[in-house]
Amino acid sequence: xxxxxxxxxxxxxxxxxMRKLLEDSDYEVVAYFRSGEDAIxxxxxxxxxxxxxxxxxxxxxxxxxxRALLExxxxxxxxxxxxxxxxxxxxxxxxxxxxxxxxxxxxxxxxLHALDEALASEA
Amino acid sequence: xxxxxxxxxxxxxxxxxxxxxxxxxxxIQLAQGESSPGEDLCTVHIGFSQGFHSTLSLRxxxxxxxxxxxxxxxxxxxxxxxxxxxxxxxxxxxxxxxxSALFQATKIAxxxxxxxxxxxxxSPEDYQEQFVLSYxxxxxxxxxxxxxxxxxxxxxxxxxxxxxxxxKRR
Numbered sequence: 161x162x163x164x165x166x167x168x169x170x171x172x173x174x175x176x177x178m179r180k181l182l183e184d185s186d187y188e189v190v191a192y193f194r195s196g197e198d199a200i201x202x203x204x205x206x207x208x209x210x211x212x213x214x215x216x217x218x219x220x221x222x223x224x225x226x227r228a229l230l231e232x233x234x235x236x237x238x239x240x241x242x243x244x245x246x247x248x249x250x251x252x253x254x255x256x257x258x259x260x261x262x263x264x265x266x267x268x269x270x271x272l273h274a275l276d277e278a279l280a281s282e283a
Numbered sequence: 284x285x286x287x288x289x290x291x292x293x294x295x296x297x298x299x300x301x302x303x304x305x306x307x308x309x310x311i312q313l314a315q316g317e318s319s320p321g322e323d324l325c326t327v328h329i330g331f332s333q334g335f336h337s338t339l340s341l342r343x344x345x346x347x348x349x350x351x352x353x354x355x356x357x358x359x360x361x362x363x364x365x366x367x368x369x370x371x372x373x374x375x376x377x378x379x380x381x382x383s384a385l386f387q388a389t390k391i392a393x394x395x396x397x398x399x400x401x402x403x404x405x406s407p408e409d410y411q412e413q414f415v416l417s418y419x420x421x422x423x424x425x426x427x428x429x430x431x432x433x434x435x436x437x438x439x440x441x442x443x444x445x446x447x448x449x450x451k452r453r
Contacts, residue, residue: 171368173365173369216375216397243377244379265308
């Protein structure tokens with residue numbers, strides 16, 4: 161059984177793309193949430209090894225969601241995914257405890273590397 | 284965009300990133316276009332804030348967006364909802380890259396709204412077109428990236444917003 165990935169992204173297309181990119185890898189998508197609020201509510205039941213978190217979402221954005229999720233589940237390993245490749249966004253994500261950052265559009269190898277790094281890091 | 288960038292530099296950034304993101308995310312090579320999309324078109328648009336007050340829209344032939352969708356999700360059979368969702372995600376990525384490039388150039392950060400999609404054309408209220416970049420794909424599908432700025436009572440810098448990209452670079 162693969163390592164469990166929880167996808168948080170308001171675009172269902174990203175979930176489809178993530179599943180395709182992770183085919184034949186050590187990872188599998190086990191849960192998908194379209195909002196930060198749903199992700200926080202569903203994290204416990206999903207019990208993922210790693211979370212991929214979009215930043216730009218309606219309602220709670222990804223950074224707010226990551227912050228709230230880590231307060232409740234400090235063990236969560238979160239990789240931020242976004243097209244907003246700002247240095248200050250990287251820094252903010254890192255400061256709040258995210259384990260990695262992947263720019264959109266995704267490349268399979270970069271994504272897998274970020275997931276591996278997140279799992280190798282200390283919680 | 285109300286950036287510190289001169290208009291021609293802004294056009295160059297938007298043009299370069301549109302071509303790059305389209306090639307990298309869906310494998311479609313965009314060429315300079317000469318015509319507007321036909322009657323069967325869709326528009327996806329995003330509003331910028333915090334530093335850059337403007338709206339960007341992409342209006343494109345529905346057939347071209349359908350090809351883009353097939354390529355993006357690697358499925359031959361797609362439904363209209365797929366086309367809408369992919370158009371929004373593609374434009375979200377495009378605007379993120381544009382925002383990042385502008386930040387690199389100006390050190391002014393901006394944020395933008397979630398993308399909106401609609402059948403037909405779109406013009407935001409109280410905004411005017413500043414320039415239009417026209418594209419064609421390998422199947423002669425047409426698309427136009429339109430940059431809107433808030434109406435200030437002043438005339439746009441160019442009266443001819445249907446210039447080709449090449450003309451604008453001259």
